[in-house]
Amino acid sequence: MKTVNVGNVNFHNYSFTEFMDLFKSRLEKGQKTFVVTANPELVIFANKNEQYLKTLKKADFITPDGIGIVIASKILKKPLKERVAGFDLMGKLLEYAEDMGFTVYLLGAKNETLEKAYQNILKKHPNLKIVGKHHGYFDISDEKVAKEINDLKPDIVFAALGFPKQEYWIERYIEQFEKGLFMGVGGSFDVWAGEVKRAPDLWIKLNLEWLYRLIKQPTRLKRMLALPMFLIKIIFGRK
Numbered sequence: 008m009k010t011v012n013v014g015n016v017n018f019h020n021y022s023f024t025e026f027m028d029l030f031k032s033r034l035e036k037g038q039k040t041f042v043v044t045a046n047p048e049l050v051i052f053a054n055k056n057e058q059y060l061k062t063l064k065k066a067d068f069i070t071p072d073g074i075g076i077v078i079a080s081k082i083l084k085k086p087l088k089e090r091v092a093g094f095d096l097m098g099k100l101l102e103y104a105e106d107m108g109f110t111v112y113l114l115g116a117k118n119e120t121l122e123k124a125y126q127n128i129l130k131k132h133p134n135l136k137i138v139g140k141h142h143g144y145f146d147i148s149d150e151k152v153a154k155e156i157n158d159l160k161p162d163i164v165f166a167a168l169g170f171p172k173q174e175y176w177i178e179r180y181i182e183q184f185e186k187g188l189f190m191g192v193g194g195s196f197d198v199w200a201g202e203v204k205r206a207p208d209l210w211i212k213l214n215l216e217w218l219y220r221l222i223k224q225p226t227r228l229k230r231m232l233a234l235p236m237f238l239i240k241i242i243f244g245r246k
Contacts, residue, residue, distance in 0.1 A: 013050065013079045013080050013083065014054060014079065014240070015050075017069060018071050019070065020088055022088045023089060027096070040189065041177055042069075042191070043191060045076065046075065047076060047237035059175075062171070062174050066174070071087050079241040093192050100163060100188070104163055110160070111135060111165065112138055113139075113141075113196070114141050114143065114166045114176075115142070116197065117143075117144070121200075139161070143167060160186070163189075165196075167193060167194065170193065174191050
């Protein structure tokens with residue numbers, strides 16, 4: 008596999024289309040797949056938390072979900088092909104699951120948010136088989152949640168628990184499942200629920216989604232400062 012190490016995290020160097028082709032193939036074969044969509048915040052956290060870094064090393068695929076990761080790879084002169092956002096992957100996987108009859112499970116968010124996301128997903132994909140859903144307010148040591156999901160044998164599990172919880176949950180329980188693509192999708196259910204608006208396509212194409220989110224949610228400023236700090240560390244680390 009082609010990987011690029013950025014901040015001690017090995018990102019898989021595939022385009023969006025190539026990632027989707029790989030995921031489709033693994034779904035068709037019933038191969039278990041652990042997917043992490045990683046942005047600079049996640050990488051910074053992993054470098055401060057050895058347990059989380061070890062968890063990331065168990066993932067089958069790590070996508071560069073953040074333009075900061077792509078910029079950093081160019082600074083390191085090992086350029087990643089493109090940003091591959093978790094929300095976009097989720098959208099394409101839902102579309103593919105509907106077309107192929109694969110089953111989906113939704114895990115995460117508040118009950119009200121989860122229900123709205125569920126309804127909106129079904130409006131867009133009326134033939135999609137969503138076999139179950141569960142809110143994200145539980146302790147990952149609660150094995151009942153994993154057992155309930157396992158009994159339904161979903162082909163895809165979207166875990167919107169936020170990092171590091173979603174990756175810890177997948178790492179802890181994936182071995183108990185016979186099959187399934189498991190992907191952490193952070194705040195994607197909030198967007199599907201209509202509670203958070205995604206940037207217009209033009210902003211996304213110009214790699215300015217982070218700026219749009221900052222304008223809409225000024226309280227994210229502290230989190231956004233992680234990006235320049237991340238790039239500074241990459242530059243000085245390179246030197």
